Amino acid sequence: MQILTRFRLTVFIVLIVVVIGVFTLRLYGLQGAVSEEDLIAADAHSMTYQTTVEASRGNILDRNGNVLVSNRASYNLVIVNFVLFNTDEPNDNLLKVLELCDEIGIKYNSHFPVTPERPYTYEMENLSATWQDYFRTFLKNRDYDLDISAATLMKNLRAAYSIPNDWTPEQIYKVISVRYELELRSISGVGLENYTLANDVAAEDLAVVMELGVPGVIVESGTVREYNTGYAAHLLGYIGPIYAEESEYYKEKGYALNAQVGKTGIEYAFEEYLHGASGTKITTVSSEGEKLDEYYLGEPVPGNNVELSIDINMQAVAEDALEKVILTLRDKGLGEEKEGRDAGGGAVVVQEVKTGEVLACASYPTFDLSTMLENFDTLAEDEYNPLWNRALQAAYPPGSIYKMVTAIADVDLGAMDPGFIIEDQGLYTHFANEGFTPKCHVWSPTRPATHGRIDLRQALAYSCNYYFYESGRLTYNYYMTETGQNPFDLVAKALGLGEPTGVELPEVLGVRANKENKFDMYEGEDSTWYSADVLQAVIGQSLNQFTPMQMCSYVQAIANGGTRYSATFLSRIISWDYQSLIKEHEPVVASQWPISEKANQALKEGMRMTVTIGTAKNYLYDYPIPVACKTGTAQWQGTTSFGGFGNSDHASFVLYAPADDPEIAIAVYVEKGAQGGNLSNVCIPILDSYFSSSSKYETVLTENVPN
Numbered sequence: 054m055q056i057l058t059r060f061r062l063t064v065f066i067v068l069i070v071v072v073i074g075v076f077t078l079r080l081y082g083l084q085g086a087v088s089e090e091d092l093i094a095a096d097a098h099s100m101t102y103q104t105t106v107e108a109s110r111g112n113i114l115d116r117n118g119n120v121l122v123s124n125r126a127s128y129n130l131v132i133v134n135f136v137l138f139n140t141d142e143p144n145d146n147l148l149k150v151l152e153l154c155d156e157i158g159i160k161y162n163s164h165f166p167v168t169p170e171r172p173y174t175y176e177m178e179n180l181s182a183t184w185q186d187y188f189r190t191f192l193k194n195r196d197y198d199l200d201i202s203a204a205t206l207m208k209n210l211r212a213a214y215s216i217p218n219d220w221t222p223e224q225i226y227k228v229i230s231v232r233y234e235l236e237l238r239s240i241s242g243v244g245l246e247n248y249t250l251a252n253d254v255a256a257e258d259l260a261v262v263m264e265l266g267v268p269g270v271i272v273e274s275g276t277v278r279e280y281n282t283g284y285a286a287h288l289l290g291y292i293g294p295i296y297a298e299e300s301e302y303y304k305e306k307g308y309a310l311n312a313q314v315g316k317t318g319i320e321y322a323f324e325e326y327l328h329g330a331s332g333t334k335i336t337t338v339s340s341e342g343e344k345l346d347e348y349y350l351g352e353p354v355p356g357n358n359v360e361l362s363i364d365i366n367m368q369a370v371a372e373d374a375l376e377k378v379i380l381t382l383r384d385k386g387l388g389e390e391k392e393g394r395d396a397g398g399g400a401v402v403v404q405e406v407k408t409g410e411v412l413a414c415a416s417y418p419t420f421d422l423s424t425m426l427e428n429f430d431t432l433a434e435d436e437y438n439p440l441w442n443r444a445l446q447a448a449y450p451p452g453s454i455y456k457m458v459t460a461i462a463d464v465d466l467g468a469m470d471p472g473f474i475i476e477d478q479g480l481y482t483h484f485a486n487e488g489f490t491p492k493c494h495v496w497s498p499t500r501p502a503t504h505g506r507i508d509l510r511q512a513l514a515y516s517c518n519y520y521f522y523e524s525g526r527l528t529y530n531y532y533m534t535e536t537g538q539n540p541f542d543l544v545a546k547a548l549g550l551g552e553p554t555g556v557e558l559p560e561v562l563g564v565r566a567n568k569e570n571k572f573d574m575y576e577g578e579d580s581t582w583y584s585a586d587v588l589q590a591v592i593g594q595s596l597n598q599f600t601p602m603q604m605c606s607y608v609q610a611i612a613n614g615g616t617r618y619s620a621t622f623l624s625r626i627i628s629w630d631y632q633s634l635i636k637e638h639e640p641v642v643a644s645q646w647p648i649s650e651k652a653n654q655a656l657k658e659g660m661r662m663t664v665t666i667g668t669a670k671n672y673l674y675d676y677p678i679p680v681a682c683k684t685g686t687a688q689w690q691g692t693t694s695f696g697g698f699g700n701s702d703h704a705s706f707v708l709y710a711p712a713d714d715p716e717i718a719i720a721v722y723v724e725k726g727a728q729g730g731n732l733s734n735v736c737i738p739i740l741d742s743y744f745s746s747s748s749k750y751e752t753v754l755t756e757n758v759p760n
Contacts, residue, residue, distance in 0.1 A: 102135070104247065107275065113359050127252065132248045133247055133271060149267060150250070151228065157258050163234055166188055173204045182296065190242075211225060211229065214229060287414075288363065288442075290319050291316055291426070308328070315328075322558050322622070323359045323623075332354075335349070360623075362621060363411065367403065370739055379396050383395075392727035393723075398439075398723075400414075400721070401736075406612045406718050407640065412743075445602050446561055447722075449600075449705070450594055451687065451705055452686050453686065454608075454729070461652050464649060475508075475524065477493050481493075483522075504520070511659070511662065513663060548617060551564055551599060554620040563603060566595035567596075570596055594687065616642055616645050660681035663682050668730050669682050683729075689702070703724055704727055706735075706736065707721075710740060719736050719739060721735045
């Protein structure tokens with residue numbers, strides 16, 4: 054009896070092993086390691102395959118809960134090798150599907166690297182490195198030379214795939230290009246899943262294709278990104294396939310190789326949160342294509358939702374206002390000389406003073422994210438470069454908005470009282486014997502006007518270059534003698550100029566004007582730090598170049614009395630079902646410069662006087678909220694363009710408001726914008742949208758014309 058029991062137990066174990074073995078052999082097909090010949094020869098009752106089911110990405114929302122980027126259901130046409138090659142005429146069936154796709158306008162996917170027309174040539178440059186590797190694997194698997202000509206390859210594949218002699222060259226190419234995709238999925242080690250013939254196919258087109266009844270052609274559901282706003286294109290970014298150079302990185306994180314990942318913007322910066330956990334689906338089909346069984350080994354888990362610090366209504370106001378000011382400049386210019394008619398692009402950034410959160414970040418010109426990929430070539434060739442995020446990726450000479458750095462250094466490091474009087478004589482002649490005689494911006498040989506006797510506050514208000522030439526020279530000599538350090542560089546660095554702002558998106562750092570950077574820039578040649586360099590640096594010229602984001606962080610720090618908070622685009626991250634808080638932004642101090650009470654008061658008064666008596670009076674004098682600001686223009690080296698209107702100066706403008714209890718900081722920059730004060734017309738609608746609830750959703754652009 055005991056022997057019989059052991060025998061039965063042994064038989065039972067053997068049966069279990071056999072069942073597992075059969076199941077394992079079927080799952081082997083999951084990896085695509087079964088050749089087309091094996092599929093045709095095998096039987097042929099059923100096959101089990103595995104599909105990676107990508108989880109829906111998390112939504113991207115603004116600070117008020119408006120959904121900016123979401124997902125919508127999509128449907129893809131997929132071909133199952135096993136079923137297709139168990140039909141009598143796989144080539145004919147393929148051709149029917151492909152010709153119908155062409156007829157109704159469905160674009161199908163193929164990475165076959167041969168041109169459609171004779172004489173056949175390779176177009177490998179259109180393939181990613183990953184797909185180039187797949188092609189080489191394909192050739193090796195068929196024992197073809199890696200340098201086989203395109204014409205010979207086409208001839209060999211036509212014979213290998215048994216394509217009829219009476220087909221047209223167009224028909225032959227269509228089927229070969231898809232048979233290539235299908236064969237790749239039959240090669241051991243490649244690891245590609247079932248071939249997706251076409252993505253995101255319209256429901257009515259799907260119905261037409263499925264009416265053909267071609268076995269092996271099935272519909273799989275998925276999701277695609279949907280953009281619910283036409284604004285913030287430079288910030289939101291887009292997703293795309295994993296590139297070869299990224300494959301190891303994402304593989305280690307458990308991504309499927311066919312996953313879509315963030316490529317730019319918020320999609321890229323918060324990829325780890327937005328990307329969910331993929332699921333695995335097991336499907337068993339009969340040789341006729343009937344689905345026999347389907348279940349999940351693991352359910353997909355959606356990604357988390359990212360709530361941005363951006364207010365999309367303010368973002369819309371900022372983009373529209375920036376566009377209107379630039380287009381008006383191009384159309385009309387400013388003053389008798391029509392300066393600014395050669396205006397290029399521009400940017401505007403808005404930050405909360407007490408948190409560093411970015412409320413708006415606009416770059417002009419911009420583009421439509423939903424059509425960016427199909428319009429990419431046109432966008433890339435546009436002379437104004439709309440794909441360039443000027444707010445983060447463009448470093449510009451700041452011009453006179455830098456003068457607050459000089460003012461702080463004058464008082465705190467140069468032992469200069471804000472009431473110190475300097476008489477503006479128009480032409481600064483201290484270094485005349487060295488051939489350097491810069492001038493105040495109101496002075497010219499034909500109109501020798503000056504600002505007369507003024508103090509630091511008035512110098513800020515009127516943006517008097519002469520005052521800062523003299524104060525800067527005195528402070529530089531004093532502090533260098535005492536410490537050997539550049540006083541302006543110390544202050545500028547602490548206030549964030551030329552430093553990382555903290556934003557999650559890639560940014561350029563720009564450069565501060567100092568001896569060390571000049572040496573690096575000129576690689577040691579002609580890198581002497583001249584008196585002229587000092588004088589140009591203190592008015593925001595020389596080597597000084599900063600991004601609009603840095604300029605905004607800088608004025609945010611001034612509004613805070615010298616404390617700079619890290620800039621961020623993040624408000625919080627919450628779970629896909631909005632039930633759990635994953636992460637929330639907490640203000641972080643990035644750097645500090647302890648501005649003295651004396652210097653701080655001088656800045657407040659000088660920047661406020663810019664509105665009441667100075668260079669912004671014509672624009673902001675009667676604005677109902679008290680504003681503290683600074684205008685700037687910056688010379689640049691370039692050639693006449695845009696209709697021959699000449700080379701206008703760049704324009705910069707910064708402010709914080711309210712002046713007595715700062716809440717927001719704004720920085721605006723326009724390439725060849727001619728005059729900083731005019732950029733107040735970008736800020737006024739933004740201020741309206743922030744301070745007036747009635748104008749949160751619709752703001753009329755206020756336009757002030759200088760007297």
